[in-house]
Amino acid sequence: xxxxxxxxxxxxxAEVVLTVPxxxxxxxxxxxVTESRRPGSAELDLQPTETLVxxxxxxxxxxxxxxxxxxxxxxxAVDAVADRFGRGGxxxxxxxxxxxxxxxxxxxxxxxxxxxxxxxxxxLLAGGPAALVEPIEGGEDDPVAARADISRAxxxxxxxxxxxxxxxxTPYTVAAxxxxxxxxxxTVAVVANPHTPLAAVTxxxxxxxxxxxxxxxxxxxxxxxxxxxxxxALSTLVMIRCGRTYGDLMVDLRATxxxxxxxxxxxxxxxxxxxxxxxxxxxxEADGEVKTAIVMAIRDLGPGAARGALRRHHxxxxxxxxxxxxxxxxxxxxxxxx
Numbered sequence: 074x075x076x077x078x079x080x081x082x083x084x085x086x087a088e089v090v091l092t093v094p095x096x097x098x099x100x101x102x103x104x105x106v107t108e109s110r111r112p113g114s115a116e117l118d119l120q121p122t123e124t125l126v127x128x129x130x131x132x133x134x135x136x137x138x139x140x141x142x143x144x145x146x147x148x149x150a151v152d153a154v155a156d157r158f159g160r161g162g163x164x165x166x167x168x169x170x171x172x173x174x175x176x177x178x179x180x181x182x183x184x185x186x187x188x189x190x191x192x193x194x195x196x197l198l199a200g201g202p203a204a205l206v207e208p209i210e211g212g213e214d215d216p217v218a219a220r221a222d223i224s225r226a227x228x229x230x231x232x233x234x235x236x237x238x239x240x241x242x243t244p245y246t247v248a249a250x251x252x253x254x255x256x257x258x259x260t261v262a263v264v265a266n267p268h269t270p271l272a273a274v275t276x277x278x279x280x281x282x283x284x285x286x287x288x289x290x291x292x293x294x295x296x297x298x299x300x301x302x303x304x305x306a307l308s309t310l311v312m313i314r315c316g317r318t319y320g321d322l323m324v325d326l327r328a329t330x331x332x333x334x335x336x337x338x339x340x341x342x343x344x345x346x347x348x349x350x351x352x353x354x355x356x357x358e359a360d361g362e363v364k365t366a367i368v369m370a371i372r373d374l375g376p377g378a379a380r381g382a383l384r385r386h387h388x389x390x391x392x393x394x395x396x397x398x399x400x401x402x403x404x405x406x407x408x409x410x411x
Contacts, residue, residue, distance in 0.1 A: 107265050140303070172300060173237065237262075283296055340363055
């Protein structure tokens with residue numbers, strides 16, 4: 074089922090039967106590193122809390138350090154996804170359980186952070202929207218639903234599909250990646266085991282090999298932390314590559330609450346060197362559009378001309394600021410809105 078994460082809408086394919094015969098694509102879990110046990114953990118429950126806390130945090134940190142080995146894979150994924158996204162395609166996350174929920178979380182956060190339409194970054198979650206708030210464990214074993222979800226979401230060659238699975242063998246996720254690749258979408262696996270069925274069917278793979286979990290097999294722990302960091306990095310760096318920041322400034326943010334309105338003013342101040350009162354006035358004249366306000370201030374343009382400069386450079390602020398305008402229509406000086 075396709076989840077439109079920001080507005081909560083769904084596409085509902087044919088009714089899904091969650092108990093189905095397993096596909097051969099799923100590897101036995103017994104051989105997976107993430108299902109194995111840590112040495113010396115047999116008496117974990119007998120340890121004092123101080124020891125448990127120290128061991129748990131050490132394990133999480135070691136998992137994050139293991140991400141460094143995946144940096145070249147992540148770089149390749151960022152560049153490939155940015156190429157599709159920058160040409161108008163979508164970023165589509167696919168997953169089950171914790172992995173799917175993390176994909177949904179990243180999708181929903183991209184909308185206000187980078188000023189995107191809710192259709193640009195979406196999530197396909199095994200079991201549908203209900204799986205966000207309650208476990209629907211059988212959903213991960215349903216390849217029929219996966220293929221229906223890919224079809225219903227109209228995945229195509231313009232899109233980038235990021236399939237997330239700690240085991241790398243989840244039938245729903247493997248089937249979704251297969252279906253996406255069959256229609257020429259870019260496919261990227263994010264997995265926590267080497268040599269997985271999922272990585273075998275995708276064009277690119279980011280292997281976050283974090284090792285055994287603190288509680289054996291509980292991949293919401295180290296593997297989940299690594300997945301969250303990987304998705305944070307992927308979406309953020311894709312948006313940077315596509316011109317949705319100016320330096321480290323969040324220039325495409327949607328100011329939908331007081332905190333974000335304050336941030337928008339501070340971004341305009343930081344980018345232009347103006348004061349907060351003038352920044353507030355510029356944002357008022359620009360209908361809250363941070364990029365438009367910045368172009369108005371730096372190039373001494375009115376809102377329409379500033380928007381035109383941004384359109385000519387496909388929304389890339391740095392390019393819009395570096396080139397001379399066709400028209401110079403200065404904004405009317407005045408105080409900010411009362």
